[in-house]
Amino acid sequence: MRELHRVLVHTAVILMLEVLVQGDTQVGCVFGGSCVLPCRFQPNSDTILHWNKINGKDVQVHSYYDDQDQLGHQDPLYKGRTSLFHDQISGGNASLGLSRVNLQDQGRYLCYASTSNNTKDTFVTLTVRAPVSRVDIVLQNNIVTCKSGGIYPRPQLSWSVSPRPATVLQNTTEVHEDGQGLYDISGSLRTVYNDTELTYSCSVQNEHSAKKATMRQHPPMQSAPKSEVLLPCNVSGLDDITWTFNNNQTILRRQAGQEKVVETEWQQHVRNLSESGSLLLYVTSSAQSEGTYRCTLRYADEEDVTHIDLKMIELKILKDPIAERLYSPLGVVLGVVASVILLIIATLLYIKRKDKETQPSPPEVVPLSKVEG
Ligand SMILES: *[C@@H]1O[C@H](CO)[C@@H](O)[C@H](O)[C@H]1NC(C)=O
Ligand SMILES: *[C@@H]1O[C@H](CO)[C@@H](O)[C@H](O)[C@H]1NC(C)=O
């Protein structure tokens, strides 16, 4: 009889729990942030509150009786991270504030509230999320790499390429779990060898969040030393734009609605930044100016990078029709003839000048500014 009674009670408890599981309040908390686990009770005198975590073994999270917190048996995992809204307990609010949320906090919690004439159990299931905060994209040695980190639950990475390449591009994705249980993800994609402008977009996403980074591979550009070159970029006016050199030096930045800020060491090189974001740059020598220029635009959930490789061309390797003619045999002959003609003209001019110098010089012209002053 006692045995049957026990079985019946047990079954009843299990049934009750199942009903309660369905009725659990679901709370999603952001990793590292704070959140509130809600709980209400019928207020009366002699209030006793216990918050326990009930996955597997019970863990004491926070207790309250005799009108004060009782943290003597609190599990060290929760030390200094929990709080009740003391001023609202008398109104029946037993909600628990939890700060610096981590992945171990995930699970099922029981809020037990007892007063002189009543007791109540409330169950709360807590899940933690760490959204994708940013995605970095780089192009190096014909491989586009995309990275993001500190994500939970496990993210996925996908590529899209435009214009659509004729073949499947070789690509890999790696996911690592860090010491805190968050995920780091990186992916790489072999680019198409092509002189056209191509865009590679990488999306990192999980159930709760998504971010995208796009790499626009501009066809390589060439420039002669000591000249101006216009590096193109295409923004819609309101964007936050940054120009960088060799992936590690900032040239300038213009935040939406503000004046551009040029780094000191680039001030002599930056000639203009157009409304659309194109950079007019004065380039000096191969050693100083050759490399990769990146224009990065940032929107809410996207980063858009234009990648331009700039090569400096010295005159002797100029692959230019005029230069080729100059160095062809005929070009050499023409060149010699031209030089001789120039020499003759120069000599004639020199003789003429010499003649002029012997004549009296014209009266001195007074500069305009002097007249005005
Ligand atoms: C309890 O009080 C806190 C603080 O004012 C509030 O954020 C929370 O929503 C309240 N919870 C309930 C269940 O009333
Ligand atoms: C407990 O007491 C309060 C008032 O003191 C009353 O409103 C409430 O209905 C009582 N609850 C039960 C279960 O008796």
Ligand SMILES: *[C@@H]1O[C@H](CO)[C@@H](O)[C@H](O)[C@H]1NC(C)=O
């Ligand atoms: C990346 O690799 C997978 C598997 O090999 C392939 O299905 C996919 O099309 C590739 N992505 C691109 C953009 O080529």
Ligand SMILES: *[C@@H]1O[C@H](CO)[C@@H](O)[C@H](O)[C@H]1NC(C)=O
């Ligand atoms: C380069 O791109 C153009 C247009 O996007 C395409 O017609 C051509 O086949 C591509 N060449 C190679 C080698 O992929």
Ligand SMILES: *[C@@H]1O[C@H](CO)[C@@H](O)[C@H](O)[C@H]1NC(C)=O
């Ligand atoms: C600039 O971008 C806009 C869309 O953002 C596009 O319509 C336009 O064709 C682009 N211009 C150039 C020169 O790429």
Ligand SMILES: *[C@@H]1O[C@H](CO)[C@@H](O)[C@H](O)[C@H]1NC(C)=O
């Ligand atoms: C920046 O990158 C270039 C090549 O990518 C490298 O040679 C240089 O040492 C780097 N400079 C710094 C300060 O990291």
Ligand SMILES: *[C@@H]1O[C@H](CO)[C@@H](O)[C@H](O)[C@H]1NC(C)=O
């Ligand atoms: C410089 O950029 C401004 C817009 O920012 C443009 O109005 C101006 O025409 C540019 N000047 C030159 C010389 O390109």
